[in-house]
Amino acid sequence: MTTVKILSGGAAQGLVRGLTDALKARTGFGISGEFGAVGLMADKLRAGTPADLVILTQALLAKLAEEKLVAPSSITDVGRVETALAVRSRDPKVTVKTEADLREVLRGADAIYVPDTKASTAGQHVAKVLDQFGIAYEVASRLKIFPNGATAMRELAASTAQRPIGCTQATEIIATDGIALSGLLPPGCELVTMYTAGVTARAAHPNEAAALIALLAGADHRELRQRAGFSG
Numbered sequence: 001m002t003t004v005k006i007l008s009g010g011a012a013q014g015l016v017r018g019l020t021d022a023l024k025a026r027t028g029f030g031i032s033g034e035f036g037a038v039g040l041m042a043d044k045l046r047a048g049t050p051a052d053l054v055i056l057t058q059a060l061l062a063k064l065a066e067e068k069l070v071a072p073s074s075i076t077d078v079g080r081v082e083t084a085l086a087v088r089s090r091d092p093k094v095t096v097k098t099e100a101d102l103r104e105v106l107r108g109a110d111a112i113y114v115p116d117t118k119a120s121t122a123g124q125h126v127a128k129v130l131d132q133f134g135i136a137y138e139v140a141s142r143l144k145i146f147p148n149g150a151t152a153m154r155e156l157a158a159s160t161a162q163r164p165i166g167c168t169q170a171t172e173i174i175a176t177d178g179i180a181l182s183g184l185l186p187p188g189c190e191l192v193t194m195y196t197a198g199v200t201a202r203a204a205h206p207n208e209a210a211a212l213i214a215l216l217a218g219a220d221h222r223e224l225r226q227r228a229g230f231s232g
Helices: 010-018 020-027 038-046 058-066 099-108 121-133 136-142 149-157 170-174 206-217 219-228
Strands: 003-009 030-036 053-057 076-088 111-115 143-146 164-169 179-184 192-199
Touching: 003 010, 003 038, 003 206, 010 020, 010 030, 010 076, 010 149, 010 164, 010 170, 010 192, 010 206, 010 219, 020 030, 020 206, 030 038, 038 053, 038 058, 053 058, 053 206, 058 192, 076 121, 076 149, 076 170, 076 206, 099 121, 099 136, 111 121, 111 136, 111 149, 121 136, 121 164, 136 143, 143 149, 149 164, 149 170, 149 179, 164 170, 170 179, 170 219, 192 206, 206 219
Parallel strands: 003 030, 003 053, 111 143, 111 164
Antiparallel strands: 053 192, 076 164, 076 179, 076 192
16 A cells, blocks of 8 residues: 655654544555654654655744755644653552642652653653753663653553653553553643644655645544644
8 A cells, every 4th residue: 555654753643543544535545654752753854764744843844844844835733732741550640730749759750751851852851850850860760761752651551660650742641551641740840842744845645645634633633633632
């Protein structure tokens, strides 16, 4: 089957997976590609990795359009995603209403599962929060860093630690079996990221890529976006 090739932030993986049948029905095309830290996906496009469509943060899409790697007229907002906390499904959820609550949860965890702290949106934010709290050095040995949020959450689900916690984007938590969304980050530590899609300048299948964008952002799939963890 011919496919629309995508490079996407991990936050959109669950939503894209849910639209596979709809795209096939509309165009006859399947979906293939890669999901990972947004910075790494952008660098792959810059390095020439074939792709028809990218789904990354709004800021990154704007940069790629400036670099003439994405068609500006195709850029469409998909929805906002919040960074959140995750626990194993069998563990009690944690209540985090204030910065002090979050600081104590992070200090009390014996393993903290996060995505890439340099290339991923959520991972960069976790690193910033740990610095903000002044506990980066204290928890460094307990920080479990993985290439992307999906991998970090799968590893959290399999963790044998006594008090593990995860932090990544809500969509990646919702899409992973064996873990539960424990709560959003509190005021002062929150992060809401707009994810945006665009057809690449070198797309082999620009019409089908545009069709997938229409599905991603269309009113008909608002409920699917909400179930996947997107808002707005």
